[in-house]
Amino acid sequence: MHDRGMTQDPTARVPDLDESLVTEFMTRFGLTSAPMHLKYENRGYDDNQCHLSFKHCAIENGGRRVHGWALWGFDSMLIGEHHSVWENPNRQLIDVTPPKFGADSILFIRDDAADLVEMQGVYAMWSDRTTIPDIPFAFQGNPHNEPHWGLLPDNANIVQFCQKFGIKPSDMLTDERFASNLLSPPPCKLGSVNKKIPYRVAGTARVRQNASFSVSSLMASVAISGSQGA
Known part of the structure; x- marks a missing residue:
């Protein structure tokens, strides 16, 4: 999800592929796919709701949504937002939602283990991830104790997007028709969260099928996520 308030933040940058912090991020969270720079391709989507945008793109054009x-x-420091891109029928990865911060590309690390699931009426979304020592997770710009947060399918932003493109809120969820093969990389360790992050980056979505989380923890974040989309 994109935080409109930071789209012109002059301090944000697209990391280099060989940057040591990228390696640090991948090691911390057990990621093994090679990082890549993806150029933005305009296909008429807004700069938010990436998961729904790429599901719609795959439905309309073939291919798959890749998390x-x-x-x-x-x-x-680096902040990692969970993001979706489109894998076209030729197996090329393409970003069709406008990048944040006025950039024309993103640094993307594919993670086929990521999936979006529903748990007792709540969509289990994943928090931002960071390279900050002792702060592995962030939600709405603040340190977060959990690797996930909850989103209700009747969220106003989601409903509005779905009405515009003729899809359903449940299309946000991962399904076999439009998803990559799901793998299970090593789980990351939770660090103690006791510091304040000095900038705001909105939370985005990620969950693994074998993740352990509770409805109560999801609902706790629903209460503060408000009208936030994903």
Whole structure:
């Protein structure tokens, strides 16, 4: 999901592929796919609701939706937002939602283990991830104790997007028709969360099928996510 309030933040940058912080991020969260820069291709989607946009793109044009992480650099740290891109019928990965911060590309790390699931009426979304010591997760710009947060399918932004493109909120969820093969990389360790992050990056979505989480923890974040989309 994109935080409109930071789209012109001059301190944000697209990391280099060989940057040491990228390796640090991948090691911390057990990611094994090679990072890549993806150029933006305009297909008429807004700069939010990436998961629904790419599902719609795959439904309309063939191919699959691929989950992963979009990495952004801030001084000496990286923030990873869960992000979806389109794998076209020729197996090329393409980003069709406008990148944040005025960029024309993103650094993307594919993660086929990521999936979006529903748990007792709540969509289990994954928090942002960071390279900040002792702060592995963030939600709405603040340290977060959980690797996930909850989103209700009747969220106003989601409903509005679905009405515009003729799809359903449940199309956000991962299904076998439009998903990559699901793998299970090693789980990451939760760090102690006791510091304040000095900037705001909105939470985005990611969940693994074998993840352990509770409805109560999801509902706790639903209460503060408000009208936020994904």
